[in-house]
Amino acid sequence: MHAQRSHARDASDDAHMQASTRRPHDDAHASAVNARGWAGLVLSIVAKLAYPAVILCAWFWDTPRYVGCLLFVLLWLQRCAGTGAFGASLRRLTRVDWSVAFMLSIASAAIVWTNSELLLRIYPSLVNLGLLIAFGATLVRGPTMIEKFARIGTPDLGEPAIRYTRRVTQIWCAFFVLNGAFSLYTALYWSREAWSLYNGAIAYGLIGVLLIGEIAWRYLVIQPHARRSEAA
Numbered sequence: 001m002h003a004q005r006s007h008a009r010d011a012s013d014d015a016h017m018q019a020s021t022r023r024p025h026d027d028a029h030a031s032a033v034n035a036r037g038w039a040g041l042v043l044s045i046v047a048k049l050a051y052p053a054v055i056l057c058a059w060f061w062d063t064p065r066y067v068g069c070l071l072f073v074l075l076w077l078q079r080c081a082g083t084g085a086f087g088a089s090l091r092r093l094t095r096v097d098w099s100v101a102f103m104l105s106i107a108s109a110a111i112v113w114t115n116s117e118l119l120l121r122i123y124p125s126l127v128n129l130g131l132l133i134a135f136g137a138t139l140v141r142g143p144t145m146i147e148k149f150a151r152i153g154t155p156d157l158g159e160p161a162i163r164y165t166r167r168v169t170q171i172w173c174a175f176f177v178l179n180g181a182f183s184l185y186t187a188l189y190w191s192r193e194a195w196s197l198y199n200g201a202i203a204y205g206l207i208g209v210l211l212i213g214e215i216a217w218r219y220l221v222i223q224p225h226a227r228r229s230e231a232a
Contacts, residue, residue, distance in 0.1 A: 050070075052200040052203075054067060054070045055196055055200035056197075059192060059196035068108050068112040069112055071123060076101075076105075096133060096134055096137045107123055121188075124183045125181075127180075129176075132173055135173050136173050139166070144166045146165040146168045160226060168214060171210075171214075175206075175210060183198070
């Protein structure tokens with residue numbers, strides 16, 4: 001009996017020692033994974049903010065080829081940042097994503113090859129076209145793009161919320177149509193300075209206004225109405 005107790009105590013001590021030796025390694029691994037996640041998030045945000053900065057740089061740079069190179073790098077950096085390995089990130093691209101990515105890649109390569117300022121000016125309107133295709137495809141197949149975003153924070157969405165996210169997705173599609181058309185107009189008829197200012201700054205100010213307006217409408221109108229309906 002004493003031998004059994006001693007053996008059990010030794011086994012418990014060994015298990016405790018193994019757990020103690022594993023814990024720092026596991027904690028270090030978890031910290032490394034968390035650090036990579038935060039690094040990917042920061043990299044993704046920087047890549048998105050870099051795009052309007054690159055368009056604004058076209059105001060001062062006389063060589064469209066350099067801007068085209070940066071646009072190509074940023075295009076694929078946005079698709080790989082924050083998703084882990086390069087191969088894993090590519091596997092998450094849908095056929096629509098591939099189509100849009102290749103369309104913009106070809107446009108960037110054409111800018112580099114031809115050094116054409118006109119192609120560079122048209123690029124922002126192609127970005128709007130790509131976003132229109134990506135958002136519009138989700139209206140056909142579902143779930144809608146805004147519903148995907150909403151389910152990140154709220155996995156279980158009711159039918160009214162799904163209808164609302166569909167309407168918001170339609171609003172974004174309308175914005176991409178209007179903004180893309182006006183962006184093309186600036187590319188054809190405005191000076192380089194005015195084109196750069198609109199597509200690198202003003203257009204993103206309009207996106208911010210639309211985002212803030214949607215959030216305000218949701219919190220001030222949609223959610224109070226939903227609570228009153230549930231109370232009734």
